[in-house]
Amino acid sequence: MIVNVLANMAIIFMDIYFVWRWRYSIEKRRNPINNRNLFIGLQTGAGVCLMMSSFIVEGVRFDFRPVLFAYTMVYLDKEIAHPTIVLVTICRFFFGDLTLSSLNLLIALAYILLGLGFFDRIKSKYSEFFQL
Numbered sequence: 001m002i003v004n005v006l007a008n009m010a011i012i013f014m015d016i017y018f019v020w021r022w023r024y025s026i027e028k029r030r031n032p033i034n035n036r037n038l039f040i041g042l043q044t045g046a047g048v049c050l051m052m053s054s055f056i057v058e059g060v061r062f063d064f065r066p067v068l069f070a071y072t073m074v075y076l077d078k079e080i081a082h083p084t085i086v087l088v089t090i091c092r093f094f095f096g097d098l099t100l101s102s103l104n105l106l107i108a109l110a111y112i113l114l115g116l117g118f119f120d121r122i123k124s125k126y127s128e129f130f131q132l
Contacts, residue, residue: 004055008064011053015046015068019076039080040087043072047088051095074128078119082112 022038047065054063065088072081089108093101122130 001055001057004053004062007053008050008062011046011049012064012067012071015042016071018042023076036080039076040083043068043076043080043084044087044091047084048091051088051092073119078116085112 019039019042022035022042047068050063050065050068054061054065056062069081069085072084085108089101089105092104
């Protein structure tokens, strides 16, 4: 169990490192769409790795994907977070039960639709710590 927690933390910290490294070292003259696709791919890869390394303790599944999604929403904005959530949810169909994957897809889409206006209000009113 401790090994799985450390593996999940390592995935998240590596993702944070690459995001901050690429976010501030990419040249200004590059196309912003390429940067967006790069970050969506990075976050989707990290989400799939976190999904594969989730673990169960006494019938409770520990999954660190919400930490990744919260970090993505706060620091990379919703233009990157929403496609990442959808892509990771679609990737879940390859790893698990069809019923749970379908329910996960519906919940993710409902979360995105409900959070569209709510996210902007929270971002303008509260600090980054409260947003996380």
